[in-house]
Amino acid sequence: MIRFLSAIALTLGLAMPAGAIDLQEVTSSEGHTAWLVEEHSIPFVSIEIIFTGGASLDPAGRAGAVSLMTSLLSEGAGDYDAQGYAAALEATAGNVSFEAGRDSVSLTIKALSENRDDVIDLAMLALTEPQFGQMSLDRVRAQTIAALERAAQNPNTIAQQTYARLGYAGHPYATPTDGTPATVGSFTLDDILDAHRAAFTSDRVYVGAAGDITPAELSAIVDRVLSALPEADRPLPEYRAFDAGPGVTVVPFPGPQSVIQFGVPGIPADDDDFMEAYLLNEIFGGGGFTSRLMSEIREERGLTYGVYTSLASNQFGDSFVGRMSTGNENAAAAIDLVREQFQWLADGGITQADLERIQTYLTGAYALRFDGNESIARILASMQFQGFPLDYINIRNDLVRAVTLEDIQRVAQRLAHPDQLHFVVVGQPVGLEQDAAAPAE
Amino acid sequence: MVVAKRLILAALAWAVTALAAAAEDPQLFTLDNGMQVVVIEDHRAPVVVHMVWYRVGGADDPAGQSGIAHYLEHLMFKATDNLEEGEFDRVVQANGGTHNAFTSWDYTAYHQRVAADRLALMMEMEADRMVNLRLDRSDWLPERDVILRERGQTLESSPDRQFGEQLRAALYQNHPYGRPIIGWRHEMEQLTGEIATDFYRVHYSPNNAILVVAGDVEAEDVLELAREYYGPIPAVEDLPERHRPQEPPQLAERRVIMEDARVAQPYVHRLYLTPTRTPDDQRQAAAYQVLAALLGGSAQTSILERRLTYDEGIAISAWAGYSGSGLDSGTFTLGIMPVDGVSLDDAEAALDRVLANFLEEGVDMEQLERVRMQIRAEAIYQLDDTQARAQSLGADLALGFTVEQSEEWLDLLEQVTPEEIMAAARRLDRHASVTGWLRGVEE
Structure with missing residues (x-):
C-alpha cells in the first residue's frame, strides 16, 4: 500500500x-x-x-x-x-x-x-x-x-x-x-x-x-x-490459496442448458505479474467479442452465446475463472474445448500480434471509463482500495505498453494448468462423468 | 414548511433554466438522401458516441418469421463487400473502442464509443454495412445457433422471463407486440440468410435511419463527415409504411397461470393495455408515468409498498410500472409478491383493494412534490451521462418525435396534475388486461 x-x-x-x-x-x-x-x-x-x-x-x-x-x-x-x-x-x-x-x-x-x-x-x-x-x-x-x-x-x-x-x-x-x-x-x-x-x-x-x-x-x-467512526478492532481474514483440485462436479438442474464454471488458482492483485496476467486474461477470455475462447467456442462452433474468463483476484484469495452455458448435449464437448484452450495457452499460443492488439485496445479504452461523476468517484475510491498511487492514471497506459511477449509466456506458465482445471456443471449434461465428490450443502 | 419547500423549488427551477442555457442543445440536420443527423456536443472528455438507428424492430418481423429483426442485428457483424467477417469487431477494438447493438420492438440501433478522433473510421464502417452486407451460409448458419443459445440462456433459463413472454402473448390479441423480440424458438429455427437479406434490403437505408453523434465533436465537422460517408448512399424509393396490425377493442380480461418447478417465490403480475407516448399527445403518457411513480416508484414510500409491505406486512414487495416507449401501444403493470402463508388469491385481492382506495382518496400532494423534485433533479443528472442522452434522443427520433418534443418530456412530467393522474388511473381497464400468477409446481 x-x-x-x-x-x-x-x-x-x-x-x-x-x-x-x-x-x-x-x-x-x-x-x-x-x-x-x-x-x-x-x-x-x-x-x-x-x-x-x-x-x-x-x-x-x-x-x-x-x-x-x-x-x-x-x-x-x-x-x-x-x-x-x-x-x-x-x-x-x-x-x-x-x-x-x-x-x-x-x-x-x-x-x-x-x-x-x-x-x-x-x-x-x-x-x-x-x-x-x-x-x-x-x-x-x-x-x-x-x-x-x-x-x-x-x-x-x-x-x-x-x-x-x-x-x-x-x-x-x-x-x-x-x-x-x-x-x-x-x-x-x-x-x-x-x-x-x-x-x-x-x-x-x-x-x-x-x-x-x-x-x-x-x-x-x-x-x-x-471522526464519527471507531477504529477497526477485527482482524481481516488470512490469505487462502484457491484449491478445488482437478475434476468435474455435476450439480443436477432441470432445463435444456448446462452452466459450466471452470478455473484454476489465480494471482493476487498486488503480485508483480498482475499486469501481465491481466493482459493474458483479456486476450484469452476477456470481455471483448474476439477473445480466444469466444472465437473458438462461439464463433467457430456456435456452442455458446458467451464464454468469459476473469481474474477473480480478491484481497484474501484468487482464482483464474471462467463461465459459459451450452446445451446439455454439448457440455462434454465444451469441457474438452476449454481444456484444449488452456493447453494452447500453456503451450505459448499467444502471439506478438495478439499482445499488440490487446495493448492498443486497453490503452485506447482507458479514457472511456471516465464517463461521468459517479464513475469517476468510484474509480478514485477503488484505486486507493487497490493500493494504486495517485499518478497511476498517468502511467497506467505505459505499464500496459511495457508488457512483452516473454512476460506473457512466463505468466502463462504460472497460470495455465489444464490438468488443474476444475469444472462445475449445473444442468443435465449428457455423457459427463462426475469424478469429484459432490460438495456438501 | 410550505415556504421552505417553495424556496427550494424556486432555486431548482432557476438551476434548470441556467443549465439549459449552459448545456449544448442537440443540433439536427438532414442529408439529401433523407438520413437524419443529430449532434450533442459535450467536451468534458475526448470521447464520442456514434449511433445509427433504424426505424425497424421486432414488431416489423413478417408473420411466421419472429426474431428476424434481432437475427439480422447479429448478422450485421458478419462480412460485407469490404470487411471480412469479424473485422468490424477487430477494428473497433484495435482502436480502443467498445460497441454493441440492440433490437427493440420498434427500432434497431448500432453504437460505438471511441476516442473522438476515430469518429470517421466508425462512420466509414457503419455506412459500409448499411448497404454492403454479404451473408454467406458459413456466416448465417452458426449465428442462428448463437441466437438459439441466446434464447436458451437469457430467456428459457428463467421462469420470470418466460412468464413475462406468456403474459405479453396473452395481452396482445392482434398486435405483433405479443411476440418476443428474440422470436419463438420454432420460428427462429427456420430463419435463413435469405430471409435476413430480404429484410435488410427493405428496411436498411439512409432514409430509414438516424445518425446520433454525442461527445467531444463540433456539429459542423460531424455534418461534413456524415455527408462524406453516409451522403453517397442512395435513398430507398419504396420504403414501406409502418402499419402493423392493431388491437381490436378488448372485451375480456385474461388470466394466465404458469407453474414451474424452478419458482421459489410465487407472485402476481398484471399488464394493462394503455395509451402510449406519441408526438401528438405526451401528456397522457406523462400521467401514467407519474401514476406509476406514486404507486410503485419507491421501495419505502410508494403507495403499494407502504400499504402492502409495511402497514399490512403481507408482501415481500409490490410494484407498478409504465412503459410508453412503444410506437403503437403502452403497458401499465402492477404486481405483488406475497410473504409465505399468503395465497396469490389473497395477494391479488389486496393489490386491488389498495388500488381501489387510491381511486377514492386521490393524490397525496406531499408525495407528488417529492416525485416532481426527482424529475427536476433528473434533468440535471442526465447531463452527466452523454451516452444516455444520445440513447434517449435516438429512441425518440426513431419513434417519430422531434428534438423539441423529446426535450419537452421532463417538463411535461413535472406539469402533470393530480386530476390527470386520477383520470389515468380510472382508465386502467380490466377488460384490456391480463393477470398472471407464477408459482411452483404443487407437490
Missing part, C-alpha cells in the same frame, strides 16, 4: 482523459485524505466511500451478517422511521446507498449542490445512528431469504457458489457474500450491531469524489464522516 505525505491538494494533470480533468489528493485538517476531480459545470457531486472488510468480516457461521446489516441501514435512522428516512431523502432528490461486497462495503452519495448538506446529514444518520429495529430485521430478513431462495434456483448462482465452496473450504470465501437462508434466518439484533461495529471504521476507508465541490468543502465532509 503506497501512502503519500503530500501537500494539501497535490494536483496532477491527467494525460488520458484529457487535460480537462485534474485529479487532486485532498488532506483534511484532521489528516484524512480523499481523491477529488473538481468539475463545476453540472451542479451536483458524487462521493464514493469504500470501507475495507465487507463480507469477509462475517464471523464463522454468520455469513451474510454484514450484507444484511447494510440492507437495514435504510430502514430508519435517528428520529426517522424507514419511510420517513426515504421520504426525507426523496425530497432532496439525492442518493445515499450502501452495498456490501466480498471485501468491502461501499457508500455511494449523489447530491444536487443546493441540497448537499441535507444529503450528507442523511448519510451520517444512516451510517452512525441506524435504528436496527426488530420489525425491520424480520421484514428485511424475509426479503433477503426470498431473494436467496430465488438465487438458489439460478444455475449461474449455483455454479458460482459451488465453485467457491470447493475452492475455499473453511475460509469466508466459501460462503456467499449475502449468506444462506440458514445463516440469515439465525441472525439476532446483536449480530447486526456487531456487523455494524466491524464494518464501518475510520482507519480502513477510502474516499473519492467528483463534481461540483471544492477541496475545502470535501475536507469538511470527510472529517465529519470519519
Whole structure:
C-alpha cells in the first residue's frame, strides 16, 4: 500500500482523459485524505466511500451478517422511521446507498449542490445512528431469504457458489457474500450491531469524489464522516490459496442448458505479474467479442452465446475463472474445448500480434471509463482500495505498453494448468462423468 | 414548511433554466438522401458516441418469421463487400473502442464509443454495412445457433422471463407486440440468410435511419463527415409504411397461470393495455408515468409498498410500472409478491383493494412534490451521462418525435396534475388486461 505525505491538494494533470480533468489528493485538517476531480459545470457531486472488510468480516457461521446489516441501514435512522428516512431523502432528490461486497462495503452519495448538506446529514444518520429495529430485521430478513431462495434456483448462482465452496473450504470465501437462508434466518439484533461495529471504521476507508465541490468543502465532509467512526478492532481474514483440485462436479438442474464454471488458482492483485496476467486474461477470455475462447467456442462452433474468463483476484484469495452455458448435449464437448484452450495457452499460443492488439485496445479504452461523476468517484475510491498511487492514471497506459511477449509466456506458465482445471456443471449434461465428490450443502 | 419547500423549488427551477442555457442543445440536420443527423456536443472528455438507428424492430418481423429483426442485428457483424467477417469487431477494438447493438420492438440501433478522433473510421464502417452486407451460409448458419443459445440462456433459463413472454402473448390479441423480440424458438429455427437479406434490403437505408453523434465533436465537422460517408448512399424509393396490425377493442380480461418447478417465490403480475407516448399527445403518457411513480416508484414510500409491505406486512414487495416507449401501444403493470402463508388469491385481492382506495382518496400532494423534485433533479443528472442522452434522443427520433418534443418530456412530467393522474388511473381497464400468477409446481 503506497501512502503519500503530500501537500494539501497535490494536483496532477491527467494525460488520458484529457487535460480537462485534474485529479487532486485532498488532506483534511484532521489528516484524512480523499481523491477529488473538481468539475463545476453540472451542479451536483458524487462521493464514493469504500470501507475495507465487507463480507469477509462475517464471523464463522454468520455469513451474510454484514450484507444484511447494510440492507437495514435504510430502514430508519435517528428520529426517522424507514419511510420517513426515504421520504426525507426523496425530497432532496439525492442518493445515499450502501452495498456490501466480498471485501468491502461501499457508500455511494449523489447530491444536487443546493441540497448537499441535507444529503450528507442523511448519510451520517444512516451510517452512525441506524435504528436496527426488530420489525425491520424480520421484514428485511424475509426479503433477503426470498431473494436467496430465488438465487438458489439460478444455475449461474449455483455454479458460482459451488465453485467457491470447493475452492475455499473453511475460509469466508466459501460462503456467499449475502449468506444462506440458514445463516440469515439465525441472525439476532446483536449480530447486526456487531456487523455494524466491524464494518464501518475510520482507519480502513477510502474516499473519492467528483463534481461540483471544492477541496475545502470535501475536507469538511470527510472529517465529519470519519471522526464519527471507531477504529477497526477485527482482524481481516488470512490469505487462502484457491484449491478445488482437478475434476468435474455435476450439480443436477432441470432445463435444456448446462452452466459450466471452470478455473484454476489465480494471482493476487498486488503480485508483480498482475499486469501481465491481466493482459493474458483479456486476450484469452476477456470481455471483448474476439477473445480466444469466444472465437473458438462461439464463433467457430456456435456452442455458446458467451464464454468469459476473469481474474477473480480478491484481497484474501484468487482464482483464474471462467463461465459459459451450452446445451446439455454439448457440455462434454465444451469441457474438452476449454481444456484444449488452456493447453494452447500453456503451450505459448499467444502471439506478438495478439499482445499488440490487446495493448492498443486497453490503452485506447482507458479514457472511456471516465464517463461521468459517479464513475469517476468510484474509480478514485477503488484505486486507493487497490493500493494504486495517485499518478497511476498517468502511467497506467505505459505499464500496459511495457508488457512483452516473454512476460506473457512466463505468466502463462504460472497460470495455465489444464490438468488443474476444475469444472462445475449445473444442468443435465449428457455423457459427463462426475469424478469429484459432490460438495456438501 | 410550505415556504421552505417553495424556496427550494424556486432555486431548482432557476438551476434548470441556467443549465439549459449552459448545456449544448442537440443540433439536427438532414442529408439529401433523407438520413437524419443529430449532434450533442459535450467536451468534458475526448470521447464520442456514434449511433445509427433504424426505424425497424421486432414488431416489423413478417408473420411466421419472429426474431428476424434481432437475427439480422447479429448478422450485421458478419462480412460485407469490404470487411471480412469479424473485422468490424477487430477494428473497433484495435482502436480502443467498445460497441454493441440492440433490437427493440420498434427500432434497431448500432453504437460505438471511441476516442473522438476515430469518429470517421466508425462512420466509414457503419455506412459500409448499411448497404454492403454479404451473408454467406458459413456466416448465417452458426449465428442462428448463437441466437438459439441466446434464447436458451437469457430467456428459457428463467421462469420470470418466460412468464413475462406468456403474459405479453396473452395481452396482445392482434398486435405483433405479443411476440418476443428474440422470436419463438420454432420460428427462429427456420430463419435463413435469405430471409435476413430480404429484410435488410427493405428496411436498411439512409432514409430509414438516424445518425446520433454525442461527445467531444463540433456539429459542423460531424455534418461534413456524415455527408462524406453516409451522403453517397442512395435513398430507398419504396420504403414501406409502418402499419402493423392493431388491437381490436378488448372485451375480456385474461388470466394466465404458469407453474414451474424452478419458482421459489410465487407472485402476481398484471399488464394493462394503455395509451402510449406519441408526438401528438405526451401528456397522457406523462400521467401514467407519474401514476406509476406514486404507486410503485419507491421501495419505502410508494403507495403499494407502504400499504402492502409495511402497514399490512403481507408482501415481500409490490410494484407498478409504465412503459410508453412503444410506437403503437403502452403497458401499465402492477404486481405483488406475497410473504409465505399468503395465497396469490389473497395477494391479488389486496393489490386491488389498495388500488381501489387510491381511486377514492386521490393524490397525496406531499408525495407528488417529492416525485416532481426527482424529475427536476433528473434533468440535471442526465447531463452527466452523454451516452444516455444520445440513447434517449435516438429512441425518440426513431419513434417519430422531434428534438423539441423529446426535450419537452421532463417538463411535461413535472406539469402533470393530480386530476390527470386520477383520470389515468380510472382508465386502467380490466377488460384490456391480463393477470398472471407464477408459482411452483404443487407437490
